Every structure is written in C-alpha cells, then in structure tokens.
Amino acid sequence: MGKPIVLWLDGCFDGFHYAHANAFRQARELYQGPVHMLACVHSDAEIIKNKGPPLFDEQERYAVVAGCRWVDDVVEGAPYVTELDNLDKYHADFLVHGDDPVVDATGRDIYAPLKAQGRYMEFKRTEGISTTSLIQRVLDHPQWQRESDYLGVLLREFTKSIPGQFPVVDFGSLGDLTSPPFRSLTGRKVYVAGSWDCFGAGHIEFMRRVKEVVLSDSKLVVGVWSDEVVEKMTGELPLLTITERALAVTQCKYTDAVLYGVAINVPASRLGLDIVVNGDAHRHESASVQVIEVPVPSLATLAKLRDKIHVHLDAFKERQRRKQQS
Incomplete structure (x- = not known):
C-alpha cells in the first residue's frame, strides 16, 4: 500500500x-x-x-x-x-x-x-439539510419534519462505506427473533439507546466512555428511539427525523451497529445482546444480560438550542436573512 x-x-x-x-x-x-x-x-x-x-x-x-x-x-x-x-x-x-x-x-x-x-x-x-435549515427548524418547531426516501438511500450508502459488517436494523421489521440480528458481530455486544437528537460532542463523548468501560473486544449496538418514545421521554417531538438520527450515529466512529425505531425496553437477551448500558429495566431480564452504568455528559438538546437562539435572536435572524440573500 x-x-x-x-x-x-x-x-x-x-x-x-x-x-x-x-x-x-x-x-x-x-x-x-x-x-x-x-x-x-x-x-x-x-x-x-x-x-x-x-x-x-x-x-x-x-x-x-x-x-x-x-x-x-x-x-x-x-x-x-x-x-x-x-x-x-x-x-x-x-x-x-x-x-x-x-x-x-x-x-x-x-x-x-x-x-x-x-x-x-x-x-x-x-x-436536504444545512445549518441554516436546522436553525429554522428550531424556530419553527414543532412543525412536522417529513422523512424522504433519499435519507434511506443515504443510510445504505453510509453502511456500504464502512469496512466489514455494519448491521443497520429497523426494530419494527424484526419478527420473532429466532435469528438474532447482530450475529455477524464478533465479541460482546453492548447496547446503548437514546434519542441522539441534536447530535453533538456530548453524545460522542458518551459513546467513547462506553467503549472505554467495555474495552476493545466489544461491539457497540446503538439503539435509536422512535419519535413516539422521544416525545414521551422529553415532552416534545425530536428536531431530527428518525433516519437523520440513525445517520448521525452511523457516521460516528464508535458505533458498530444500529437498531432504530426502538422502544424504551427491548428484549436484550433475544436480540443477542450481552451488556446494556444504563438500562435499569433490564436488570432482572436475564442472567445472560449484564447491566452497567456509564456517566452521561452534558448533551445538546432541542431546549438548549432553542434557548441559545432566543438569547441571540436578532443576530440569528440576521444570519438567516444574509444566507437567504446569498
């Protein structure tokens, strides 16, 4: 080479x-x-x-x-x-x-x-997306964001560009789980779930901490909550669509597989997962599933972005105006 x-x-x-x-x-x-x-x-x-x-x-x-x-x-x-x-x-x-x-x-x-x-x-x-459009989304929220077929195509392109096996699985499409979806992954399979909305440095640091705790022989399976779960957990719909959030975690270097559209609780043992991070509901699910705690750093959220934009609203509106005229 x-x-x-x-x-x-x-x-x-x-x-x-x-x-x-x-x-x-x-x-x-x-x-x-x-x-x-x-x-x-x-x-x-x-x-x-x-x-x-x-x-x-x-x-x-x-x-x-x-x-x-x-x-x-x-x-x-x-x-x-x-x-x-x-x-x-x-x-x-x-x-x-x-x-x-x-x-x-x-x-x-x-x-x-x-x-x-x-x-x-x-x-x-x-x-389909830009920082300008994201700022406008924050200002217009909770206006519904439409998924496009292109995002699904792009998600497949992302996975093709990753060497080796990189499973991306729609939780809603799984059947009776007689065949675990992540069997192609070697080593222990570690599951961590969240909204991954407003994906930023805090999310990446959290994934890094998980990898550090479970060591290099493990594979990180990242669960992406459905829109309904995000609304239940945060009180409002996410800024990013579910495929946009799946794209965010797929591009992250710490991710080894993605399970998107998940509920708060998933059948970890039947999915072939060995460790669940910060999953209190899984503590008594099965002796084969270990639950570990990893501290979560400060994360970017829709509420924080909204507050920041409104504190400097005139400056952001001027930025939007200049961009639209360019």
Missing part, C-alpha cells in the same frame, strides 16, 4: 449533520487508494466575522468532527479562505469541496488559484 493522499476539507461544521458527514465520506471515495482526511474547522471568530453567530462553539465543533469515522485529523482554527500555503503547511495534496460555487463579494471563484495549480477536487453537494 502506497503513501496516503492527504485531503483538506474545510468548513464551519456547525450543527454537525448528515450532509457534513457525507462530505467526508464522498471526499474519501474520490481517490481509490489510501486517504488521510483533514477536517479543517473554522474558529468562532471567523464564523462570526463572515456569517454570524455559530450554533455550537468551536470546541464542540472540533470534537464532533473528530468523532466522524471518515475523518483522520482535525485542523483547528482553519482560515475561512484556504490558500496554497495552507495546504503546503499541512502537507495536503488537494482541497476538496462540494460542487456548489463559492465566490467572494466581487463574484470571483475563491478556489481559482487552487484549481489553476491542480490542487482542487470536487464531490456532489448533499441536498
């Missing part, structure tokens, strides 16, 4: 969502050989200067990007406009970007110098 090609992909990565993750996935697949992916994340100061207030601060954004399975290293405080010198400093061979045009105030293509030097590669931009 030869020396990996180094790719530079920069952005705000604010409110990290499936389009961000898909950008890294697609960028890696532009080249057939080994790739070293640099996620180059703008600072809060650069975002405020160029766009308006970020939804998540820079430390949260650095952490959530580092948790993406298609990222190898994070460049913190990357410049808003990338020059050839930036690529050379980090030994990057190419800047990669979506196929949407990026121009300055004069209409000039800001990547023209990189293109002229043959240091630019392009992938198809993922439609």
Whole structure:
C-alpha cells in the first residue's frame, strides 16, 4: 500500500449533520487508494466575522468532527479562505469541496488559484439539510419534519462505506427473533439507546466512555428511539427525523451497529445482546444480560438550542436573512 493522499476539507461544521458527514465520506471515495482526511474547522471568530453567530462553539465543533469515522485529523482554527500555503503547511495534496460555487463579494471563484495549480477536487453537494435549515427548524418547531426516501438511500450508502459488517436494523421489521440480528458481530455486544437528537460532542463523548468501560473486544449496538418514545421521554417531538438520527450515529466512529425505531425496553437477551448500558429495566431480564452504568455528559438538546437562539435572536435572524440573500 502506497503513501496516503492527504485531503483538506474545510468548513464551519456547525450543527454537525448528515450532509457534513457525507462530505467526508464522498471526499474519501474520490481517490481509490489510501486517504488521510483533514477536517479543517473554522474558529468562532471567523464564523462570526463572515456569517454570524455559530450554533455550537468551536470546541464542540472540533470534537464532533473528530468523532466522524471518515475523518483522520482535525485542523483547528482553519482560515475561512484556504490558500496554497495552507495546504503546503499541512502537507495536503488537494482541497476538496462540494460542487456548489463559492465566490467572494466581487463574484470571483475563491478556489481559482487552487484549481489553476491542480490542487482542487470536487464531490456532489448533499441536498436536504444545512445549518441554516436546522436553525429554522428550531424556530419553527414543532412543525412536522417529513422523512424522504433519499435519507434511506443515504443510510445504505453510509453502511456500504464502512469496512466489514455494519448491521443497520429497523426494530419494527424484526419478527420473532429466532435469528438474532447482530450475529455477524464478533465479541460482546453492548447496547446503548437514546434519542441522539441534536447530535453533538456530548453524545460522542458518551459513546467513547462506553467503549472505554467495555474495552476493545466489544461491539457497540446503538439503539435509536422512535419519535413516539422521544416525545414521551422529553415532552416534545425530536428536531431530527428518525433516519437523520440513525445517520448521525452511523457516521460516528464508535458505533458498530444500529437498531432504530426502538422502544424504551427491548428484549436484550433475544436480540443477542450481552451488556446494556444504563438500562435499569433490564436488570432482572436475564442472567445472560449484564447491566452497567456509564456517566452521561452534558448533551445538546432541542431546549438548549432553542434557548441559545432566543438569547441571540436578532443576530440569528440576521444570519438567516444574509444566507437567504446569498
């Protein structure tokens, strides 16, 4: 295997969502050989200067990007406009970007110098979501978010890009469980469930803690609550659709399998699970199922995002207005 090609992909990565993750996935697949992916994340100061207030601060954004399975290293405080010198400093061979045009105030293509030097590669931009649309969702909530067939296609594309076996199972489609759905996974199967809504650095840190406790020979099966369960547990519907939340946990490097649309309690032993994290209801289910406790860090939630936006409402509205006019 030869020396990996180094790719530079920069952005705000604010409110990290499936389009961000898909950008890294697609960028890696532009080249057939080994790739070293640099996620180059703008600072809060650069975002405020160029766009308006970020939804998540820079430390949260650095952490959530580092948790993406298609990222190898994070460049913190990357410049808003990338020059050839930036690529050379980090030994990057190419800047990669979506196929949407990026121009300055004069209409000039800001990547023209990189293109002229043959240091630019392009992938198809993922439609359907953006940080701007997420902010609007928070402002409009609880307006119902419609699932699209495209999200299911994208979920399958995510799983195809993951080496080895990566089961993604719809809990509602399981039959009598005579054949456990995760039998292809080796090692102990550890189950952790949640809404995974407003997926952020806290969720990734929680998964890391679980992996640390159960050690490397275990596989993490992540359960994604149905919308009904999220509403019951939090008092309101989630910001993200169930497939969007499944995409969020699939792109995370700590996840080994996904079970989505789950109830609060699942038949852990019949699913072939060995350990359940923070699952009090499972303590007396079966002697074969161990229950462990792992501290949950502070998580991003819809309520917290709503509060943050409303504290700086004028600034966020101005950001939305500028984006819509661009």
